Structures are given as C-alpha cells and as structure tokens.
Amino acid sequence: MFTTFGNRGTMHLGLCLRVLILVALTVPIRAAQPAQETFTLTVPNGPTSTLSGSSVSLLCQVSPLFNVEPLEVRWYHSSNIHSPALLYKDHKIQETPVVPRYRGRVSLTGGMERGNVSLTLERVTLEDRGEYVCQVSSEQWYEKASVFLTVNVTGREPVLSVAEARGGGGGQVNVTCSSEGWSPQPKLTWRNKDGAEIRNEQEVLNTSDPQGLVSVSSWLLYACSYSDWLACTVSLSEEAKREGRILPHIYTAPTAVPGVYKEALIVTLILSLVIICALCSVILCKRRGSMWSSSQKSRNRSDQAELGQRPADQTELGKGPAETEHLIKGAENTVQTPTEQRAAGKDVHLKGSENTVQTPTEQRAAGKDVHLEGAENTVQTPTEQRAAGEELNLNDWHHVKIFKVNILLDEKNAHPAIRINKGKRAHYVKEKDTEKPSRTHLHVFSEERFSSGQHYWEVKVKDGTTEKLSWYVGVARENVDKRPAVPLTPQNGFWILSYDKEQGFHVNTDPQPPITVAKLTIVGVFLDCDRHTLSFYNVDTKSLLYTFTDVKTSNYFPLLSPGRCDKIPIKIN
Template sequence: MFTTFGNRGTMHLGLCLRVLILVALTVPIRAAQPAQETFTLTVPNGPTSTLSGSSVSLLCQVSPLFNVEPLEVRWYHSSNIHSPALLYKDHKIQETPVVPRYRGRVSLTGGMERGNVSLTLERVTLEDRGEYVCQVSSEQWYEKASVFLTVNVTGREPVLSVAEARGGGGGQVNVTCSSEGWSPQPKLTWRNKDGAEIRNEQEVLNTSDPQGLVSVSSWLLYACSYSDWLACTVSLSEEAKREGRILPHIYTAPTAVPGVYKEALIVTLILSLVIICALCSVILCKRRGSMWSSSQKSRNRSDQAELGQRPAETEHLIKGAENTVQTPTEQRAAGEEFNLEGAENTVQTPTEQRAAGEELNLNDWHHVKIFKVNILLDEKNAHPAIRINKGKRAHYVKEKDTEKPSRTHLHVFSEERFSSGQHYWEVKVKDGTTEKLSWYVGVARENVDKRPAVPLTPQNGFWILSYDKEQGFHVNTDPQPPITVAKLTIVGVFLDCDRHTLSFYNVDTKSLLYTFTDVKTSNYFPLLSPGRCDKIPIKIN
C-alpha cells in the first residue's frame, strides 16, 4: 500500500514540473519577442466627426500586426507637439508631461498586442477639434500619421424679420434669416410653403466668433404675401438642423394714406364727446332726482308741522317715495348693478383685449403704445461712470482712474423686471438739436455675465438697439441687418414676454424699426446706456 501511494505522488510531482517548465519557457519567449525593424501606420482617409459632449475613437493601427506593448505610443495635437495628449511608455500610460485638459479624458482603445494604438477621447468639446498625430517608436524605427477630428455643434433657431425692399418695387420685401452657434459651417436653405427650394435672388454670409462658432445669415428679395409663408432651414445634416417660418408682408398703417388718419381722429373725438355728454346727462338726472326727493321730504315735514300730526299712511308713502330714486353710490351699496346703458362694458384694458383673442400687430405703433408702463432706473446697478437723476435720466461722467474697472459696458438696469405680459416704454435719445455720440437701449436677462470680455449679444442675454455716430443704427445680431433712420428723437421699446418678442419703434414717425423674435428667458430687465465719453443725457419718458 505504501508503494502504491509513493508511485502516485511521483506522477503528480512529475506533472507539476512539466507545467512549470512550460510556463517558464513561454513567458521569456513572449517578452523577448523582437519588434519589427520597420512598420507603417494605418489611419482613416477622411476626417472623423463627432458631436460635442460625446466620445470618439481616433483609429490608428500598426502594419504588419505585432505586439506593440514594449514600444512607445504618443498622441498629440498638431498645435502642441511638445506636450502630448497621451503618452504610453514603459508598459504604462504616463501622467506627465501631458496637456492638463486631456487628463481623465483619454485612453488607448485596447488590443496593443495586436498592433491597435487607437485613441479614445471622452466628453469632446469644440476646443478638441483639429489634427491629431499618432506616433509609434521603437529603438530602431518610428512612424507617425495624422487623424483629423471635426466637432459638430448645432446652433440656435433661425431669427427671421421682414423689411421694406430698397428700390425693389413691385410689392417686394427684404426677408432676413440669421442663426448663430454652428460648427462646422452649416447650410442655409430657403423654401416656400410647397416645400420647393428657392435659389435665386438670395445672399448668404458666414462669420466666425472668437470661439470658432459660425454665424450664418441670408437676405432674400421676395414678393409680399399675407398667406404664403417662407421657411428658412439651417443644417449640418438631416439630424442636426433648425427651421424658422415667417409671413413675408409689412403692415401698412393708416397714416400711409393721406387724410385717413386725420378723418379717423376727428370721428373718434366726436364720438367720444357724444358718449361723455350722454354719461353726464344720465348722472345729472340721477342727482336731480335725489335733490327732488330731499326737497319733497322737507316740504312734507313742513306741512306736518303745520297740521301738528302726520298719519301713518303718509309716513309710509313718503318713505316709499324717498327710496324710488337712488344715487349710483346708494345703488352699489344696495348690491344693485350700476350700468349706464352698458357704458362700463364698452372699454377694455389691453390685457382684456388680448384675453378676448384680439390680434396684436407689431407693425402698428398705435397697437403697442397702449401697454405703456412706468420705468425707473436702478442706481445700484449702474456703471460707476453713470449718474442717475430722479430715477429717469442717465448721463455719463468722467470715469475714475482704476486699474481694474468693474466692467467695460456702460449701462444701467431698471428697478422693474418683467416675466409675463406686454410692456412698452419710451427712451428719449436726443434733446433739441444736440446729437449724441453713442447710446443703446433694450433688455437683458437676469444674472447676465458682466465680465469685460463678454460681448453684448443675444446668446449672452442682451437684446439691444444701438447708435454710433460713425456706424449709425444697428441691432446686436451677427450679421447686423440694415436699419435706415432719417430722424429719431424717441425710441419706443415693446416687450411681449408671452410671445418672446422685443420690438423697437421710431416714435417720431410711428414706425417699426426691428423685432427680435426669439427673446426667451424667465425674467427681463430693461436697460439703457448713455454712451461712453458722451455727457449728453438719455432718459426714460
């Protein structure tokens, strides 16, 4: 029995020795596998595209296939060849000297034993776009190849507006479409209501901001129409596109027809006088009835005194006569409805008119001026170089010499803020014959970024109409549509929070200057600027 156990133990020991020898022989062979003396890198022919915020793999493969774990793999952006985005060396990824913004976002895809050295980049930003270089090095040889990365960013919804065509004639209007925040350059397409693309009589302009985002705009000369809408589509692909629509027509105010406005005003005044006279007559009759009742009561009391008594029946009749005529105040106190032939129900507030479904025409200044509100300027939120007088007037004073001024944009916000409804106010920008050098008016969203480097643009929460003596009138869109103004003393500003529109008017001519159609935020603050180095005041009317 002991002999049998000894033989089995010897067999197991021999088997273990064979396994150990096999492992010992295999590992050194793999570690000692020599690298290829020469090799090449295979990368995609075209650019690699991805969406902002997603992950992407930049492909790079060694050819012929062999284990590259002992080699050095370096990925870097072509703009910074000395600091890599990823460095693999000594069988591991090195923490330094990589570019800090890539840390925690880059890795090798895997499969290095099969020659795969592809780079995975997570949480892609617009700053990551460009040319990347894949470099693989051994002691005898090195090779590198380039991979191009494009980052797609979908911009904002197009903003459309309509203006009179200059010299166009034939009932044509100039329709403008603009959209911001795209990457790379998008395609802009006009279509009619039937979906057919419009190719003629249009211009397209593309501009880039400091961050590399593209703004696109187009102007189209089109026949004025009250029913045939136009569509403007801006797109990178079928999945990444934005569209806006508009009816290409301009409302003609009554003042455009000679004599019509004057006649309408006279008729309105006459009707108003007739209604006022009728109301006064009714009220006067009521008061006379009340006075007659008091006089009759005194006369009856005098007769009672002469007779020495007043029967109960007479007392009852007199009391009944006193109550037959009541003043409006007495009627209200008694719970009766006071209605002078429906006079109270003939006048509606602007809000009641909107609630009743009446359409508001932004092109008619007379429609929007009824929403006028009182605006006071907030001195606490004014630039140090602005002085506020009585909450209405703002003017520029000499700026204090400071190393770091609070902000470069000279403006002041209002005390009021609006979140719903319709609001209209006026700003007097010219006093007499004195002409200002510059100014701007409009609205801003709550908690805007006030750093000097932040431009006053709609994407940063500012919607403004500006004037500069050198450049004239313009709104802060990119590009800036042409705004022709012959004379402007008072600017009317109309904010419709419910429809997200902001319109500017020339109060002198009672005409519309421009309308922002995508003013979306939770709270709006009116703001104005008297301009830099211009001591002539600007004020809220």
C-alpha cells in the first residue's frame, strides 16, 4: 500500500509540474504574439457634438482587440490629408509633421494596449469642426474610418420688433425675430402666451457669415394685442437655447385718430404762428416808441443848449435873471454827457478815449470780437459746448457731471414694499402676507421723464460701512409692461446696472460683461437722449463702469431699486 501511494503521489506531482510549465510558456508566447494580419476599425455611426471651448473624444477602436502600440496611428482632417493632426509612430507621438494649430491640444487617451486609438481634442474651436480620419497601419495591413465632429455655438438673445402690416387691414401686425452667432443651423419656434407653437404664416431665413456662424430671422403676421405675449425661441437643444418675448402691438397716442389728429395739428400750428406774430409786433412797437421818445428828448436838450433858451422849469427851480443870463452866456460852452451826445446823433470823442475799455456786452453790440484775459481757461456751458460742435468724452466723468439734474422719486408709482422719504430716499419694508404686489420687480420710477438732451444724476448705494445685499439703478422706457413675467431686459425697455452680494456687479445684457469694482459708494448715471447712450460711473474713483450704446425710445424714466428684504436705504444725491 505504501508503494501504491508513493506512485500515485509521484504521478500527481508530475502532472502539476507539467501544468505550471505550460502556463509559464504560454504567457510569453501571447505577449510576443505578432499583430493581426487583418483588422477593422469601429467608429460612431453619427456625428460627435461638443460645445465651443470644451474637450471632446473622437472614438476609434481596433477589432479584434489586440495591442496596437507597435503600429502606426494617424489622425488627420479630411481637408488636409498630408498634414496630420496627430501622428503616433515608433512607440511615441511625433512632433512633426503636424498642423501647428493642433499642437498641445491632441492626445491618444483610449488605451492602445487594448486596441483603443481614440483622439482627445482640447479647447475646441469652430475651426475644428468637420470630418476626421482615423488610420491604423501595420507592415502587412492598414485600415481607416471617418468621424464627424460638429461644434455647437449658442448665439445671441433674439431681438423682436413690431411693425404695421402691409395694407394695415385685419387688425394684424408684422412681428420680426432675429438672432445671430449660431452653429450649426438652429431651430426657430414661435409660441403664444399659452406655450402653443405657431406654425402658420411664418417664414424663416438662414444666412452664414465668413466664419461659418449662422444668423436666423423670421417674421409672421399676428393679431394685434395689448395683453398677450408672443415668444420667439432659437435653439440647438433644450440646454442651448435663447428666448425673447414681445407684446404684438404698436403704441399710438390716444388722440392719434386719422383725420382728427391731422386737423388738430394744422390748427395748433396756425394759432402758434398768430401768437408769435402778435408778440413780435408788440415788442417792436414798444422799442420804436422808446427810441423815438429818447431821440426827441435829446433833440430838445440840444436845441436849448445851442440857442441859450431857458429851460421850461427854471422858475420852478428858483433861478433869478442874473443866473439866467449867466446860463445863456455860457451855453455855447455847455458840454453834454456821452449818453446825451449819442442820443442827439453826435459822434462821441472823449479825451483819452482810445484807452477806454468797453464791457464785453458793449463790444459785442459794436460788432467787435471779445478777447478777455485768461479767456482760454473759460469753461463753456454744456449748451455752448454742443453748439460749438465739441464731442463729450464719456470716459471722463468731469465732462458729464456738468449735466447734473434734480431727480424726485414718484411715490405713487412705487412698488408697495418701497417707502419714499422727501422724494429722494427709498427703502424696503416687509411685505404683508396678504399683500399681492402688482409686479414682482421691486423698484420706483422718477417723477421726471426725459425725451431729449443730456442728463446726469447720482445715487448713493452705500452709507458708511454697512453693505447692502442688492440694488439696481438705470432707466426705463415709457409704458413698459409691469407684469411679473416680464424680464428686466433692454428688449423689454429696461437698461440697468445691478448689484447682488452673490453675483457682484452686472448689467442686464446677454452675455453679461464682467464689471470689476473694488469700492463703490455713489453711482453716477448719465443719459444722452440725443445719442441714445446710457453710462454708469463710479463717482468714488471718477471712472466709467459701462455704457449702453443703443438706448432708443421716445421717453426715458429714471428708476432705482433698494433691493428686496434689504432695509438699508439708497437715495438720490
């Protein structure tokens, strides 16, 4: 039995040794396995999409799977076959000959030992879009496949406008929506206030600029409405879309009734001309009467002096015959004052008159050019500057502060949660639970409205060391829609500078430009109605913060907000 067990143990031991040897021999054989004689490449069926500025992987896989590190991998754009975007050869990525704009932006990150030769492209630009070719080569075989890359660029917020429809019949208006800067071609959708898509009677036009960005515009006929919103959405996807809204109606003055308005205008012009002519006649008659009276008095004095006549009021003055004779004898030597000589029509020549200095008013009346000492340092009024054709430098706070005007806040036109003190100071009060404000945007308008000229005012937004949570200042056009759903955007008639403790300073444009402010106590606001600009200034540093360049409307109302749930006031300086 011992012998049998020993033989069996020897047999088992030999079997184990043979298995171990087989395993040891198999592993190096597989590692040294040569490349497949033939293979194929697997790539995505559809295009690969990414956003401009992001990173993207263009997938490419060898099949069957094997280690492709000894092989050559080449990626190139279909428009440039001879210059690759990436070249892998001799177990490393080659620096040349590759397209310079891809250097430092491409890599193979899939795992070549597992047959993955996917290309990763970083900081994608619009120029990178198009067809890319993945090519893998061995000494016996090569294969290639194409991957299509699309680069998505989200364009600007749609701009909407309303115009009279041709023919003017049927109570319809022509509504236009346009947006630019998209890639690829976006989808434009019209919707009514209920969110239902409008498909009838609309046209869409797409155009491309030299950079390949697409501009889209559409217009449709729509029933004129004073209360129903019309929305225009331009999108590439649910995540990349822009929307604008508008009320499809044209504002007209209440008295603008055909025929009546025209007749009223003509009557008003005629009455104005009649009143002006009457006033001019009265003023001219008064001036002529005054000149005739002065001339007559001067002539009488001159005659009396030359003839030696006794003044009519001599007796009343108590002068005797001797005094009268003395006056008559000396009459030929009587010297008139310069004023009397001028009234008598005589030329005045005073001794030393060549050294006499006339006042600026007398010099202008004489038709002379006025040159005052130090005149080159004289500060002209804003009106004189504009009349002289001088342009304002909006970057210079000193140029615009001279237009400062007095602003009063209109308490009757304020949000229910705002309290106004003496027309200058505004602060937030806690809203009642039962109170339902007419609008969620918490601000107050001014009593003043501007339609022309230049106007500057200041708003103190910080008092001492206490920091506010939020506020905004700016202007709004007349008759803006005040419903809660209306966003505060330039398209809806609001141009504002805002502050929020979480977001910092920003203006209500899309996209929002960065505004860096270290310290701000007083905001200066300058409105140029004639040039349609609105500028904001940091009065502490006397520097320009931001300028809106297309602020167009008929009437402008200054507005401000002390912020919601923030009881620290702001005030007009």
